[in-house]
Amino acid sequence: MLKQPASKYASFKPVHLSDRTWPDVVLTQAPIWLSTDLRDGNQALIEPMDIERKLRMFQMLVKIGFKEIEVGFPSASQIEFDFVRQLIDGNLIPDDVTIQVLMQAREPLIRRTFESLQGAQRAIVHLYNATAPVMRRVVLGMDEDGIVELAVANARLFRELAAQQPATRWTFQYSPEMFSGTELEFSRRVVDAVTEVWQPTPQHKCIVNLPSTVEHSTPNIFADMMEWMHRHLARRDSIVLSVHPHNDRGTGTAAGEFALMAGADRIEGCLFGNGERTGNLDLVNVALNLYTQGVSPGLDFSEIDEIRRTVEHCNQLPVHPRHPYVGDLVYTSFSGSHQDAIKKAFAARREGDVWDMPYLPIDPKDLGRSYEAVIRVNSQSGKGGIAYLLESEFGLDLPRRLQVEFSHAVQAVMDASGKELTAHDLWQMFEREYGVKTIAAPRYQVTEPAHGAASQGVALVADLDLAGRPLKIQGRGTGPIDAFIQGLSRATGQGVRVLDYRQHSVGAGADARAVAYMELRINEERTLFGVGMDANIVTASLKAVVCGMQRAGVLAVPEDRENAAPSGPARAISAAV
Numbered sequence: 001m002l003k004q005p006a007s008k009y010a011s012f013k014p015v016h017l018s019d020r021t022w023p024d025v026v027l028t029q030a031p032i033w034l035s036t037d038l039r040d041g042n043q044a045l046i047e048p049m050d051i052e053r054k055l056r057m058f059q060m061l062v063k064i065g066f067k068e069i070e071v072g073f074p075s076a077s078q079i080e081f082d083f084v085r086q087l088i089d090g091n092l093i094p095d096d097v098t099i100q101v102l103m104q105a106r107e108p109l110i111r112r113t114f115e116s117l118q119g120a121q122r123a124i125v126h127l128y129n130a131t132a133p134v135m136r137r138v139v140l141g142m143d144e145d146g147i148v149e150l151a152v153a154n155a156r157l158f159r160e161l162a163a164q165q166p167a168t169r170w171t172f173q174y175s176p177e178m179f180s181g182t183e184l185e186f187s188r189r190v191v192d193a194v195t196e197v198w199q200p201t202p203q204h205k206c207i208v209n210l211p212s213t214v215e216h217s218t219p220n221i222f223a224d225m226m227e228w229m230h231r232h233l234a235r236r237d238s239i240v241l242s243v244h245p246h247n248d249r250g251t252g253t254a255a256g257e258f259a260l261m262a263g264a265d266r267i268e269g270c271l272f273g274n275g276e277r278t279g280n281l282d283l284v285n286v287a288l289n290l291y292t293q294g295v296s297p298g299l300d301f302s303e304i305d306e307i308r309r310t311v312e313h314c315n316q317l318p319v320h321p322r323h324p325y326v327g328d329l330v331y332t333s334f335s336g337s338h339q340d341a342i343k344k345a346f347a348a349r350r351e352g353d354v355w356d357m358p359y360l361p362i363d364p365k366d367l368g369r370s371y372e373a374v375i376r377v378n379s380q381s382g383k384g385g386i387a388y389l390l391e392s393e394f395g396l397d398l399p400r401r402l403q404v405e406f407s408h409a410v411q412a413v414m415d416a417s418g419k420e421l422t423a424h425d426l427w428q429m430f431e432r433e434y435g436v437k438t439i440a441a442p443r444y445q446v447t448e449p450a451h452g453a454a455s456q457g458v459a460l461v462a463d464l465d466l467a468g469r470p471l472k473i474q475g476r477g478t479g480p481i482d483a484f485i486q487g488l489s490r491a492t493g494q495g496v497r498v499l500d501y502r503q504h505s506v507g508a509g510a511d512a513r514a515v516a517y518m519e520l521r522i523n524e525e526r527t528l529f530g531v532g533m534d535a536n537i538v539t540a541s542l543k544a545v546v547c548g549m550q551r552a553g554v555l556a557v558p559e560d561r562e563n564a565a566p567s568g569p570a571r572a573i574s575a576a577v
């Protein structure tokens, strides 16, 4: 039993902003993206990245299309410092990419950071100090005035040190750390004090970054806070307003999206939501959410699995199989009704249609994923998924009633084993169930009616091989199939009527084969399907008739098929020729 929390935890306070506008905003363009994988992500790893890993991550971020990349905390360690030097000295920063580095509002750290950036063409230097009451009280031991003085003094130091390296184009960034837990009036006071020192202009803006260092509230409250700052900050036209959500309540993405609706121009986060504790905002999630609304994020995730592999290598942490857009299972449906809907929607979809697929918010192909994994079959699956796999992997377009029939056989196996079945497993079951490999092709001869005697139909003579037992049949009918059925009925004494007949080809060129599906009514008692496959369409159809009769138990079954049959009607067949 959970303890009662009322006396231990305080609820977050709503923002009084009755004229809020953000709920009506529709995002129609991508924000400025800042990846902090190499800083906030890196500082949260069990084993921080070495230089090789950092470089690999950096190059991948560039390839994805990030134009602003926080590459580290150069004053924290030699590796961090050396990495920045390597990027600059090795000329590894493309002309359209700006690196960013972070430091606390502490003079030695700031000096060391500027030192690390010597020779950079451009850099965003990112200053932070905590502003929330708990941090003021417990960590820094300062009142509000003290915090403002700390921020202002170090903002001045920024100007001074930047002026000493005039060849670099500097952008200053300030974060009131734990903005999410800070009184709004106080956040504004600190930020305004810092921008007053920096004197940004619309031509040369500074960045004000508002972090939910720890996610404290529902995302709507965070959005209100953001809109309040957006409206109240001084020098707003000279500020790039940035947001830096974390995910402690599991709503980092929502908070980030709402913050963009509430006025933020820029968003900081990590790929797949790596970062301190429950992670930073997941940039891929936000970018692809925009993509699915028809807005280009300006980031390229068309090979998302390769990106994931690199991220997993660098972070040495796995990405969850259900992670949005990238997890192994996110384009997979196990449940029958979902599979059925997806199968129908794929069939209905035409090239050029707007993407409107049930259970698939994005086309997996856009991310370099395939449809193969869209549907997987387990005990929660129905005919739709089974048919989808047989069609997509083996080219079989099963008639609907055959789908139902075969799904019962599959279900019986699944109930017994409880395991997932692959497309290959299903194909093997289908082969066994319908004797696709084992039913011998009848040898037959067709004689066309003599001229002027069309009403007699064609005559057919055929030899069947039923598990080593020969059966000769002779029949006459409107065509070879009809004649075969007449002859077989007579030879076996069994009534056979064709209710439905479909055929199509599988494969192409020399490998092309015909598949025939026959829905048969046997002795006016039982309705079932027979299936035949052969290079010749007539032979395939005759095999389908034999198959149906064998499955109904009114024709001998080859031994090996009887042994192999997993379940269903084929098991119960008794030889009856």
Ligand SMILES: CC(=O)SCCNC(=O)CCNC(=O)[C@H](O)C(C)(C)COP(=O)(O)OP(=O)(O)OC[C@H]1O[C@@H](n2cnc3c(N)ncnc32)[C@H](O)[C@@H]1OP(=O)(O)O
Residues within 6 Å of the ligand: 040, 043, 073, 075, 076, 077, 104, 105, 106, 109, 128, 129, 130, 139, 140, 177, 213, 276
């Ligand atoms: C929310 C975030 O993600 S912020 C980014 C956090 N990232 C990191 O911390 C990773 C990199 N940092 C580090 O490796 C280390 O903190 C270092 C090397 C930079 C500094 O190490 P140390 O000097 O040993 O300081 P340490 O981090 O242990 O302690 C923090 C000190 O800085 C003070 N401090 C903490 N935050 C701030 C701040 N924003 N501004 C000014 N002072 C601060 C603390 O009060 C404490 O001071 P005290 O020693 O007088 O009590």
Ligand SMILES: CC(C)C(=O)C(=O)O
Residues within 6 Å of the ligand: 040, 102, 128, 175, 177, 178, 209, 211, 212, 213, 214, 244, 246
């Ligand atoms: C330093 C800041 C931006 C940070 O990472 C946070 O507050 O989460």
Ligand SMILES: [Mg+2]
Residues within 6 Å of the ligand: 040, 211, 213, 244, 246, 276, 280
């Ligand atoms: Mg952070």
